[in-house]
Amino acid sequence: MADTPNQNTAPSVAKAMEGKPVEPSFAKATEGKPNAKATEGKPKRGFAGWWQKTTGEPLKLRDKIVLVVFAVVFLFVFYVSLDANKYPALVRVIAGEGAVGVNPTDRALDFGDLAQGTSAVRRVDIQNGTFMPVYVLVWETGSIAELMDVDKKAFRLGAHEGTKIEFSTYIPASAAVESKFNGRVYLFKIPTFGL
Amino acid sequence: MNPVLKKSLKIVLELVIYVGIFGGLLWGLPKGLSNYLKTPYPMAAITSGSMWPALAQGDLVFIRGEQTKETIAVGDVVVWRGEDGKGFVIHRVIEMREDTFITKGDANFTDDEPVGYEQLVGKAIALKNGKLFHIPYLGTVTTFASKQLQ
Numbered sequence: 310m311a312d313t314p315n316q317n318t319a320p321s322v323a324k325a326m327e328g329k330p331v332e333p334s335f336a337k338a339t340e341g342k343p344n345a346k347a348t349e350g351k352p353k354r355g356f357a358g359w360w361q362k363t364t365g366e367p368l369k370l371r372d373k374i375v376l377v378v379f380a381v382v383f384l385f386v387f388y389v390s391l392d393a394n395k396y397p398a399l400v401r402v403i404a405g406e407g408a409v410g411v412n413p414t415d416r417a418l419d420f421g422d423l424a425q426g427t428s429a430v431r432r433v434d435i436q437n438g439t440f441m442p443v444y445v446l447v448w449e450t451g452s453i454a455e456l457m458d459v460d461k462k463a464f465r466l467g468a469h470e471g472t473k474i475e476f477s478t479y480i481p482a483s484a485a486v487e488s489k490f491n492g493r494v495y496l497f498k499i500p501t502f503g504l
Numbered sequence: 505m506n507p508v509l510k511k512s513l514k515i516v517l518e519l520v521i522y523v524g525i526f527g528g529l530l531w532g533l534p535k536g537l538s539n540y541l542k543t544p545y546p547m548a549a550i551t552s553g554s555m556w557p558a559l560a561q562g563d564l565v566f567i568r569g570e571q572t573k574e575t576i577a578v579g580d581v582v583v584w585r586g587e588d589g590k591g592f593v594i595h596r597v598i599e600m601r602e603d604t605f606i607t608k609g610d611a612n613f614t615d616d617e618p619v620g621y622e623q624l625v626g627k628a629i630a631l632k633n634g635k636l637f638h639i640p641y642l643g644t645v646t647t648f649a650s651k652q653l654q
């Protein structure tokens with residue numbers, strides 16, 4: 310059995326079994342040009358391997374481009390969200406005519422206690438200390454958003470420039486006394502990259 | 505048929521269908537609503553906070569037309585037209601008189617001037633629980649679109 314050449318064996322190996330010198334051709338097959346079929350089946354490592362294992366298909370160039378674009382967009386959004394200024398905003402409705410309570414702090418957009426028909430204004434200084442112009446977007450959330458007005462909701466801020474954003478809250482007649490309105494204000498600074 | 509030509513024709517046909525659907529919705533929806541609600545102004549975009557919290561700025565409400573002194577009551581939210589024929593107001597009826605009615609925005613401190621019944625355009629559609637039927641933010645879109653078209 311040991312002398313019977315395997316039909317699947319490569320010709321060079323078969324020749325070796327017949328007693329002919331085969332070293333050069335054998336060496337060529339293993340060291341020179343690797344057999345394409347032999348390497349194709351080899352499991353890939355890292356992300357490409359994981360991708361192939363998960364999807365059942367090798368990672369194509371198109372997939373790589375989509376993944377890179379997705380990663381760049383994700384990182385950009387992540388950076389902008391992380392870099393955003395976040396302020397808690399709150400106001401309490403109190404009884405009385407024209408009564409304005411004093412309760413503001415500089416850490417939050419605290420409008421204090423306001424009576425129906427009164428309003429209060431808070432200002433936020435914003436400085437662009439970078440060399441790149443940024444696009445500033447103001448986003449209000451929560452119940453106070455319906456009562457609060459912002460003088461500038463979206464604007465461009467040049468490099469090393471600063472400005473003030475004015476937030477005003479008005480308490481209408483239909484706001485119940487002792488009710489509290491709160492929320493958050495986000496200031497997103499989106500780099501324009503010269504656009 | 506040439507496959508490229510066939511593909512191009514297919515794209516053109518799809519485009520025509522989509523434009524047709526979009527145009528149909530854009531033109532047909534207001535027209536259909538107008539007929540159903542019996543008013544040339546079936547929708548209203550809220551442009552101020554005077555009706556807060558019942559209606560917020562940017563809401564879109566639906567208006568039922570053909571309203572008279574007999575069909576409206578105190579507490580109803582109605583739309584009326586200014587005497588000059590320009591501008592609409594959507595406020596709540598707080599008092600009904602013989603020839604006029606008085607409205608007031610929920611968030612306002614003062615009442616509106618008396619309005620003649622002939623100025624009445626319609627009544628905002630309310631749900632069974634009494635709350636006004638409105639679509640948040642859609643009014644902002646329609647207001648923006650109408651400003652761009654002007």
